[in-house]
Amino acid sequence: MSDTIHRRVVLASRPEGIPQATHFRIESAPIPRPDDGQVLIRNCFLSVEPAMRGWxxxxxxxxxxxxxxxxxxSFAAGEIIESNHPEWTVGTAVTGMFGWQEYAAVDPSVIDCRVDEPDLPLSTYLGVLGINGITAHYGLLKIGEPRAGETVLVSTGAGAVGSVVGQIAKLRGCKTIAITGGDTKRSLCLERFGFDHAIDYKREDFVAELAHACKEGIDIYFDNTSGAISDTVMPYLNVGARVIICGTASVANWDPPPLGPRVERHLLVKRARMQGFVILDHKDHYATGRADLARWVREGLIHFEEDILEGIAQAPDSIAGLYRGDNLGKRLIRVG
Amino acid sequence: MSDTIHRRVVLASRPEGIPQATHFRIESAPIPRPDDGQVLIRNCFLSVEPAMRGWxxxxxxxxxxxxxxxxxxSFAAGEIIESNHPEWTVGTAVTGMFGWQEYAAVDPSVIDCRVDEPDLPLSTYLGVLGINGITAHYGLLKIGEPRAGETVLVSTGAGAVGSVVGQIAKLRGCKTIAITGGDTKRSLCLERFGFDHAIDYKREDFVAELAHACKEGIDIYFDNTSGAISDTVMPYLNVGARVIICGTASVANWDPPPLGPRVERHLLVKRARMQGFVILDHKDHYATGRADLARWVREGLIHFEEDILEGIAQAPDSIAGLYRGDNLGKRLIRVG
Structure with a gap:
C-alpha cells in the first residue's frame, strides 16, 4: 500500500567542498513508526541552508x-499526524530538525517551534521567522550591538539571513550597505530590503563602488562570505568595529584553510572584534527573536522573499544551487 | 654652559618595517623651558616597546x-625639576609620554602616573607596573575573561607583557603555556614566570611540542606575534575561545598585509572571538591595574625581568634589538 512508503534523501558519498546532486540519493522506505514518547510528522517544507555544507x-x-x-x-516544517506524547497533539504544526524526508518520527526534543501564529504562512517559520531570521536577529543585535547612526555592511545582502540583518539594522537607525551578486539581487536589496547602498561584487567597479559606499567606514560587518569580499571590506573597519562571522559561503574548501591577507593588524589598529557564532547554541533566544520578527513582518517593517522548489526530487541539487546563487530569497522544498 | 644642553633622539628617516639604528639621529639641543602650566622633567629611564614600530x-x-x-x-620615567603648575611639585617622580630625550617640558596631561609607592623601583613603573603590566592586566582580564581551569597560551611568554599575562592567568587558576625563543627564555618562563609549559618556536619540534601542550585545547590565546606562530596555534582553539590581539611582532611589514591561512572558519566553528585592543584607550584602567600589580609584586606573586641599557646612545638600535630578541625582560634605557 503506497501510504506506507515515503521518500527520503540520503547521503551517498562524502563531498569535499560544496555538496552536489551526485552526493545524494533518493530512496523509498517505509514510513517510520513513532516509538513511545515520539510523534510522527508529515513534512510540508524542507529547508536548504548554506550551513549544510559544513554538516x-x-x-x-x-x-x-x-x-x-x-x-x-535539515530543518523542516510539518504537521503532527500521530502522537505518542501527551503534550503534542495531532494537528499541531511544528518546525525542527526533521531531515530531508516526507515523514519523520522524532522525539519532541527535536522540535524547535510550535507554530502558534497561524496568520503567517508555515513556510516563514523556516525562513524569516525561522533559523535565518533568528540568526540575523541574534547575530546583529547580540554580537553586533548596533547603535543608531552606525554603518552596517552585510555580505549576501539579498540572502535569507542578510536581508533580515539589513532590515533590522535599518529599524535600529543604522546606515546599511549590501554586497550582492547581479542586477536583480541588487534591485531587491535597494527596493525591497531598503539598503542605503547595494554593491554588485561581480562587477568590475566593485572595489570603487565599495570605497564610495564605505567612505565613512564600517562599524559592523555581518559576514556571510569570507574570501575576497571580506578582504575588500576589512580595510574599511572603523575604530571599535565588530565583525560577525556567520558564514563562509565564498570559500569552497577549508581543508586546509586557504590563504588570505592577515587580519590581525586591522583588528589591533581598529580595536576591532571578530566573532563567530552558531545559532544552534542559542535556542533560548529563538522565542524572543521569533516574536520580534513576527511583529515586524505583520507591521510591514520586514520583507522577505522565498524560493520554493517543488518536490523532494529537487533536493539533491538544491545546496549546490544556493552556492551558485540560483535562488532569490529563502530556498525551500515543498513536499507536502 | 653644559647644563643648558641635553641630548635627544629624533627620527631621521621613515622606516618600512622594523626601525633600525640608522633611522634615528642623536641631537644636542637646549634643554626646553616649561611654559605656563607646564613642568620640566628630567628623565631617568626611557622605555623601548615593540609598539614603537607602529608609531x-x-x-x-x-x-x-x-x-x-x-x-x-616614548614612555619615560623621571622627576619634576621645575614646575609652573600648582598641582605638580618639584621632586615628584612621574611617568608619561616624555620621549627619548634627557629633559622634557610637558603639560601635566601628558603625565600618566605620579609615582606614589616609592618602595618599588622607579623602573618598574615603565614595565611590570607600567604600560606592559597594565596591558597584560587589561587584555587578559577584561578581554580574555579567564575562568579557573581554562588554558591560556601566550606568544612571547618571556616578554614584558607576556610574562605578566602568564602569571596573572596562573593566579586566576588557569593552566598556562608560553611560546618563546631559545633555551634561556624557555627556562625563564618555566622557572621564574611559572608557566606549566614553555615551547621554543625556534626548535624543529615546535609543532609537536605545541600539540602536546595543547592536547586539551586553548581557551585564551594572548597573541603578541601574529604570523606563523599564530597559524600553528589557531587550530587548537576550544569552543568559546578568546584570541586577544595585543601585538604583531613576528610580521615585519603590514603594507600590504602578508598572506596567512584564513581564520574565519576557526572562529565560526569554535564560536570564538578575536579582539584587538590598544591600552592607550583605557587610561581609566591604569590605576586599578597598577594597584593590583604593585600588590602582587610586593607579595612575590608576580616576578619580572629588566634589561637596562646604559645611556641615550643605546636608544637608536634598541627597537631593532627587541625584534631580534636580544633582551631578557623589559627593555629600558637609563639616562639619568
Whole structure:
C-alpha cells in the first residue's frame, strides 16, 4: 500500500567542498513508526541552508557530519499526524530538525517551534521567522550591538539571513550597505530590503563602488562570505568595529584553510572584534527573536522573499544551487 | 654652559618595517623651558616597546606617526625639576609620554602616573607596573575573561607583557603555556614566570611540542606575534575561545598585509572571538591595574625581568634589538 512508503534523501558519498546532486540519493522506505514518547510528522517544507555544507564535510565543524547512508539533516516544517506524547497533539504544526524526508518520527526534543501564529504562512517559520531570521536577529543585535547612526555592511545582502540583518539594522537607525551578486539581487536589496547602498561584487567597479559606499567606514560587518569580499571590506573597519562571522559561503574548501591577507593588524589598529557564532547554541533566544520578527513582518517593517522548489526530487541539487546563487530569497522544498 | 644642553633622539628617516639604528639621529639641543602650566622633567629611564614600530610606520595605525626630525615618542620615567603648575611639585617622580630625550617640558596631561609607592623601583613603573603590566592586566582580564581551569597560551611568554599575562592567568587558576625563543627564555618562563609549559618556536619540534601542550585545547590565546606562530596555534582553539590581539611582532611589514591561512572558519566553528585592543584607550584602567600589580609584586606573586641599557646612545638600535630578541625582560634605557 503506497501510504506506507515515503521518500527520503540520503547521503551517498562524502563531498569535499560544496555538496552536489551526485552526493545524494533518493530512496523509498517505509514510513517510520513513532516509538513511545515520539510523534510522527508529515513534512510540508524542507529547508536548504548554506550551513549544510559544513554538516556534510569531514573537516572540523560544530556538529558531527551526517553519515553515509543517513537521511540528510535539515530543518523542516510539518504537521503532527500521530502522537505518542501527551503534550503534542495531532494537528499541531511544528518546525525542527526533521531531515530531508516526507515523514519523520522524532522525539519532541527535536522540535524547535510550535507554530502558534497561524496568520503567517508555515513556510516563514523556516525562513524569516525561522533559523535565518533568528540568526540575523541574534547575530546583529547580540554580537553586533548596533547603535543608531552606525554603518552596517552585510555580505549576501539579498540572502535569507542578510536581508533580515539589513532590515533590522535599518529599524535600529543604522546606515546599511549590501554586497550582492547581479542586477536583480541588487534591485531587491535597494527596493525591497531598503539598503542605503547595494554593491554588485561581480562587477568590475566593485572595489570603487565599495570605497564610495564605505567612505565613512564600517562599524559592523555581518559576514556571510569570507574570501575576497571580506578582504575588500576589512580595510574599511572603523575604530571599535565588530565583525560577525556567520558564514563562509565564498570559500569552497577549508581543508586546509586557504590563504588570505592577515587580519590581525586591522583588528589591533581598529580595536576591532571578530566573532563567530552558531545559532544552534542559542535556542533560548529563538522565542524572543521569533516574536520580534513576527511583529515586524505583520507591521510591514520586514520583507522577505522565498524560493520554493517543488518536490523532494529537487533536493539533491538544491545546496549546490544556493552556492551558485540560483535562488532569490529563502530556498525551500515543498513536499507536502 | 653644559647644563643648558641635553641630548635627544629624533627620527631621521621613515622606516618600512622594523626601525633600525640608522633611522634615528642623536641631537644636542637646549634643554626646553616649561611654559605656563607646564613642568620640566628630567628623565631617568626611557622605555623601548615593540609598539614603537607602529608609531613610526606611515601605514594606518592607531596614532599619528612620529614626524621626521621630531623627538621619538616614548614612555619615560623621571622627576619634576621645575614646575609652573600648582598641582605638580618639584621632586615628584612621574611617568608619561616624555620621549627619548634627557629633559622634557610637558603639560601635566601628558603625565600618566605620579609615582606614589616609592618602595618599588622607579623602573618598574615603565614595565611590570607600567604600560606592559597594565596591558597584560587589561587584555587578559577584561578581554580574555579567564575562568579557573581554562588554558591560556601566550606568544612571547618571556616578554614584558607576556610574562605578566602568564602569571596573572596562573593566579586566576588557569593552566598556562608560553611560546618563546631559545633555551634561556624557555627556562625563564618555566622557572621564574611559572608557566606549566614553555615551547621554543625556534626548535624543529615546535609543532609537536605545541600539540602536546595543547592536547586539551586553548581557551585564551594572548597573541603578541601574529604570523606563523599564530597559524600553528589557531587550530587548537576550544569552543568559546578568546584570541586577544595585543601585538604583531613576528610580521615585519603590514603594507600590504602578508598572506596567512584564513581564520574565519576557526572562529565560526569554535564560536570564538578575536579582539584587538590598544591600552592607550583605557587610561581609566591604569590605576586599578597598577594597584593590583604593585600588590602582587610586593607579595612575590608576580616576578619580572629588566634589561637596562646604559645611556641615550643605546636608544637608536634598541627597537631593532627587541625584534631580534636580544633582551631578557623589559627593555629600558637609563639616562639619568
Amino acid at each position: 556534510l564535510n569531514a573537516a572540523s565543524n560544530y556538529s558531527k557530519p551526517v553519515g553515509i547512508g543517513e537521511v540528510m539533516r | 613610526l610606520n606611515a601605514a594606518s595605525n592607531y596614532s599619528k606617526p612620529v614626524g621626521i626630525g621630531e623627538v621619538m615618542r
